[in-house]
Amino acid sequence: MRRQWGWGSIGLGALLVITAWAGPGVAADHEGQVVVYTAAQSTIVQAVGPMFEKKTGVKVQFVEAGTGEVIKRAQAEKGNPLGDVFWALAAEPLAANADLLDPYTVADDAKIDAIYKKGMAGGRVQPNNVTPMVIIYNKKLVADADAPKSWKALADPKWKDKIAYAAADKSGSSYTILATLLTVFGENEAGWKLVEEIMKNAKILPSSSRVPKGVADGEYHAGLTYEDAAMRQVAGGAPVGVVYPQDGTSVPPDGNGLIKGAKHPKAAKLFLDYAVSKEVMDLLADKFSLRSARTDVQPPKGFAPLGQIKAVAYDMEWAGKNYTAFIKKWQDIIVRVK
Amino acid sequence: MRDRGRADIWTGVTGIAFTLLALLLLIPLGRLLWASLLAEGGGFTLKHYRDFLAYPYYSRTIGHSFLVSSLVTAAALLVAVPVAFLLARVQIPGKPLLKSLAILPLVSPPFIGAYSWILLFGRAGYVTTLFRGFGIDVPTVYGMHGVVLALSLNLYPFVLLMVAGALQALDQSLEEAAQGLGSSPWRVFWTVTVPVTLPSILGGALLVFLTAFAEFGAPMVIGEGYQVLPTIVYSLFVNEMGGNPAMASTAATLLVLCTTGILLLQYWAVGRRRYSMSQLRPIPPVRLRPALHWLAVGYAYLVVGLSLVPAIVVAITSFFESRGPVLYPNFSLGNYQEVFFNVPRAIVNSFVLSSVSTLADVLLGTLIAYLVVRRRSTVTAALDSTVMVPYAIPGTVVGVAYIVAFNKPPLVLTGTFFILLLAYFIRRLPYSVRAGSAILHQIDPAVEEASISLGVSPLRSFFKVTARLMLPGIVSGGILTWVQTITEISATVFLYFGAWSTITVVIYRQVSSSNFGSAAAASTLLLVAVFIPVLLVNWAMGERAVTSV
Numbered sequence: 111m112r113r114q115w116g117w118g119s120i121g122l123g124a125l126l127v128i129t130a131w132a133g134p135g136v137a138a139d140h141e142g143q144v145v146v147y148t149a150a151q152s153t154i155v156q157a158v159g160p161m162f163e164k165k166t167g168v169k170v171q172f173v174e175a176g177t178g179e180v181i182k183r184a185q186a187e188k189g190n191p192l193g194d195v196f197w198a199l200a201a202e203p204l205a206a207n208a209d210l211l212d213p214y215t216v217a218d219d220a221k222i223d224a225i226y227k228k229g230m231a232g233g234r235v236q237p238n239n240v241t242p243m244v245i246i247y248n249k250k251l252v253a254d255a256d257a258p259k260s261w262k263a264l265a266d267p268k269w270k271d272k273i274a275y276a277a278a279d280k281s282g283s284s285y286t287i288l289a290t291l292l293t294v295f296g297e298n299e300a301g302w303k304l305v306e307e308i309m310k311n312a313k314i315l316p317s318s319s320r321v322p323k324g325v326a327d328g329e330y331h332a333g334l335t336y337e338d339a340a341m342r343q344v345a346g347g348a349p350v351g352v353v354y355p356q357d358g359t360s361v362p363p364d365g366n367g368l369i370k371g372a373k374h375p376k377a378a379k380l381f382l383d384y385a386v387s388k389e390v391m392d393l394l395a396d397k398f399s400l401r402s403a404r405t406d407v408q409p410p411k412g413f414a415p416l417g418q419i420k421a422v423a424y425d426m427e428w429a430g431k432n433y434t435a436f437i438k439k440w441q442d443i444i445v446r447v448k
Numbered sequence: 449m450r451d452r453g454r455a456d457i458w459t460g461v462t463g464i465a466f467t468l469l470a471l472l473l474l475i476p477l478g479r480l481l482w483a484s485l486l487a488e489g490g491g492f493t494l495k496h497y498r499d500f501l502a503y504p505y506y507s508r509t510i511g512h513s514f515l516v517s518s519l520v521t522a523a524a525l526l527v528a529v530p531v532a533f534l535l536a537r538v539q540i541p542g543k544p545l546l547k548s549l550a551i552l553p554l555v556s557p558p559f560i561g562a563y564s565w566i567l568l569f570g571r572a573g574y575v576t577t578l579f580r581g582f583g584i585d586v587p588t589v590y591g592m593h594g595v596v597l598a599l600s601l602n603l604y605p606f607v608l609l610m611v612a613g614a615l616q617a618l619d620q621s622l623e624e625a626a627q628g629l630g631s632s633p634w635r636v637f638w639t640v641t642v643p644v645t646l647p648s649i650l651g652g653a654l655l656v657f658l659t660a661f662a663e664f665g666a667p668m669v670i671g672e673g674y675q676v677l678p679t680i681v682y683s684l685f686v687n688e689m690g691g692n693p694a695m696a697s698t699a700a701t702l703l704v705l706c707t708t709g710i711l712l713l714q715y716w717a718v719g720r721r722r723y724s725m726s727q728l729r730p731i732p733p734v735r736l737r738p739a740l741h742w743l744a745v746g747y748a749y750l751v752v753g754l755s756l757v758p759a760i761v762v763a764i765t766s767f768f769e770s771r772g773p774v775l776y777p778n779f780s781l782g783n784y785q786e787v788f789f790n791v792p793r794a795i796v797n798s799f800v801l802s803s804v805s806t807l808a809d810v811l812l813g814t815l816i817a818y819l820v821v822r823r824r825s826t827v828t829a830a831l832d833s834t835v836m837v838p839y840a841i842p843g844t845v846v847g848v849a850y851i852v853a854f855n856k857p858p859l860v861l862t863g864t865f866f867i868l869l870l871a872y873f874i875r876r877l878p879y880s881v882r883a884g885s886a887i888l889h890q891i892d893p894a895v896e897e898a899s900i901s902l903g904v905s906p907l908r909s910f911f912k913v914t915a916r917l918m919l920p921g922i923v924s925g926g927i928l929t930w931v932q933t934i935t936e937i938s939a940t941v942f943l944y945f946g947a948w949s950t951i952t953v954v955i956y957r958q959v960s961s962s963n964f965g966s967a968a969a970a971s972t973l974l975l976v977a978v979f980i981p982v983l984l985v986n987w988a989m990g991e992r993a994v995t996s997v
Contacts, residue, residue: 145946151961152954156789171946174957178686183942186851192863192945277673280683313590314673319962323773328572342962346774399772434692441505448673 143169144377147184147369149177150198154398161393162384168377176317177203177282184210184369191371194378197385198238200282201365205231206430212375214368217383218404226363226403229426237363237403238386239338239394242419243287245353246325246340247332252351258332260357261294265307274321274333275312278440283318287334288440289429290360293422302439308334309440310447326350341399341413354414360424361416363403457907458823461815462831468812469834472874476853477841481704484697496698506680506699510706513677516595516667517660523600524656527751528607529649534748535608536615539735541745546752548983551609553602553755554931555978560959560971562598562669564761565589590672598666601755603659606928607652610886613924614648615641618890644890651886654714655879658707658839664938677703678842682938685844700845707840711833759975766972770965783969787954791970794951795977801865801950802933805872810926813880814918818910820881821888832881839878843938846871850943865948871939876929883925884918891917927982934978951977 148155155172162170175183177199184193188210196204196211204211208231216222216236226237245264247257258264264273276284288305295301313330315321321333322340326348340352366385372378384390391407394400399410409415429436487493501507534540535547553561568575569589579586589597618641626636664678671679681703684696736744769780820832838846850871854861861867891914899909915922937952944953951974958967 152957153961153963173945175941176960179941182686182848183851186848187855187862190855316668317960319960323962326774329566329570339962342772343774346772348774445504
């Protein structure tokens with residue numbers, strides 16, 4: 111008797127589990143769950159995840175790691191993909207790994223600024239948020255008037271050992287800065303010479319997050335970094351100032367993408383649509399200092415309107431194609447000057 | 449006496465050990481390392497090695513690695529051996545607490561522990577600023593010497609644990625005999641105590657050297673551009689733009705070759721000196737003359753205290769107020785609220801995963817240690833050096849190799865907790881083997897042989913006699929394994945999935961999101977969660993627990 115009851119309850123339990131699992135999937139046109147590989151900040155993940163689940167009824171699982179680790183993971187899993195979606199990864203490396211992606215056009219595609227769709231592996235990568243490369247400086251150590259106003263100013267020997275730069279071979283955003291410098295200075299001997307002068311002055315840090323942190327803490331006078339990381343220090347009340355270089359800067363996007371061979375493609379597309387929806391983008395701008403790639407979302411408080419930032423014609427495809435060569439040259443410089 | 453050619457239960461154990469190593473180590477990693485020998489068009493080539501060595505950006509890191517590891521090992525020995533002697537031989541108040549505290553440096557995840565040194569001794573560090581106020585310029589912590597400082601204070605517990613364990617296992621009669629024969633205490637120390645504990649000293653030194661050699665956290669955080677081999681391996685492997693897989697394999701293979709070389713050297717060195725005894729009466733701790741007593745107590749507490757600085761800084765920081773990435777020195781529980789939602793589950797995950805894999809490590813590790821020490825042959829020597837290979841391989845490489853190996857039939861383990869268990873098991877197996885073999889070197893085989901000759905089966909004799917004598921060493925190896933497993937991050941970040949996120953993943957993500965406050969809160973919870981069981985074990989084992997820390 112008892113045993114029968116036991117088996118019965120297991121059977122009933124299993125039935126309940128199956129129904130619960132299949133429940134939303136039967137009614138709605140999706141697989142009921144989605145696995146998201148993301149480099150977004152943990153706080154953003156914790157905010158957006160529940161919102162998405164509530165909105166769509168899709169259960170979302172996140173795998174959080176840095177852009178490099180996420181991509182490496184997906185490369186290794188290529189034969190049997192475990193993730194469905196990339197969310198908020200640096201777009202440049204994502205575009206360089208377009209063979210991991212299936213094309214997809216998000217529902218709100220018309221609202222995404224066309225500038226950011228260039229060099230995105232033919233639409234395989236969808237722009238999420240965008241972030242200009244900037245100079246951050248510590249106001250206690252550098253008077254506003256003396257702050258470096260351009261990339262070129264950082265080549266001045268007076269900054270020797272006082273500026274921070276993340277290693278270009280470790281950090282994706284740091285590579286973007288290197289390629290931006292070459293776009294501004296020119297990819298020629300003179301341009302590389304200026305890069306070398308800047309590297310002579312720079313302390314090389316292992317990750318991009320260390321640059322704004324180190325400048326805010328007063329470990330370095332100034333640093334080469336990206337806008338939202340710098341502005342979060344400003345918002346937190348750190349004694350730092352942010353300079354949009356007068357000689358021009360790049361405004362690369364972070365991107366999303368549909369993983370090729372995704373096991374939950376329908377739910378994945380729902381997530382990709384939701385990630386760039388006005389609802390999420392407004393939240394990211396208000397609470398997390400992220401500048402949207404959408405044309406109908408205001409920049410976060412205190413951010414300069416894009417029109418006031420001098421942008422250079424930054425070619426992501428060129429930067430991606432020359433990655434190995436530029437990194438080699440950069441490493442040679444480091445060996446020479448360090 | 450012993451028939452070496454005889455096939456007994458130990459032959460079976462050897463077979464099982466080799467099978468496990470082949471399945472979990474050689475096959476997954478072999479292919480990855482093999483890639484370093486393949487030419488682009490097919491066929492074999494040494495080109496990648498020539499390129500690596502000809503390119504100073506890479507090749508100079510080999511020298512850096514040897515220099516850093518040697519200095520760290522020397523410093524760790526200098527600091528830890530005296531403390532181990534004091535803990536084993538001298539009455540020191542609060543010993544169980546001190547012993548438990550001494551293990552905490554191993555718990556502090558390197559990427560946040562090392563950051564504490566910057567908070568104190570960076571250019572704008574608290575201590576640096578304080579001294580600058582007095583007109584004194586303290587050198588900053590950045591660069592090679594900072595890496596050495598952070599790593600030696602992080603890793604000295606390895607030596608402390610193993611040497612204290614060995615001293616505890618020392619039998620009273622040995623030193624008494626020497627004294628009875630008229631030797632001065634000093635002479636007894638140098639001619640009896642030191643030689644007998646030397647295998648453990650060397651074993652601890654080896655663990656420190658190898659860990660320092662494979663460590664990339666501290667060099668990344670405070671090296672400020674001072675690169676070592678593992679940081680190169682890391683940047684070549686986790687390269688956002690794809691990079692150069694053959695060069696990545698080459699760097700990883702060189703790392704393995706270096707560490708295997710060191711291991712063989714140590715094997716040869718210890719192999720020539722073997723002392724064994726039957727430990728029946730452990731030596732009771734003495735009480736020193738008051739002046740010496742307080743000097744000893746002061747030294748022991750100073751060393752442990754210094755090594756706890758990173759943990760203390762992290763704990764204090766965790767109560768600071770956070771506004772975004774910026775910390776303010778006002779008391780606040782905000783950081784704890786921030787992590788409260790995912791930390792309890794993550795800590796449970798970490799506990800379950802590391803406890804299960806530690807149990808497996810201790811079981812197999814002890815058996816392997818026995819084979820390596822008691823059944824010395826070419827086969828078991830090969831087993832010994834194979835077992836140590838995971839020690840030399842960065843977790844990043846293990847993580848990537850495991851995905852490639854276990855993401856397709858016949859064995860699909862990705863996306864389950866099982867793959868984490870296996871990765872932990874294989875990565876931390878060396879600790880149990882080293883701890884077990886160090887203690888075995890001191891135990892006289894005669895007791896076990898007597899048991900066997902009385903008709904008790906070899907395996908039963910092992911568990912009834914030898915394993916019991918080994919217990920102090922096994923426990924200390926087990927604690928090391930457990931603590932090192934629970935703080936694993938570099939393989940975890942590639943292998944964890946969904947609900948099996950560990951506490952280190954939470955900390956790592958908070959650090960990379962620049963939420964240092966929340967990272968400190970999660971780290972503090974981890975420290976407390978690890979400290980309590982270690983303290984309980986030490987108290988439960990009483991005076992015997994010198995061995996367990």
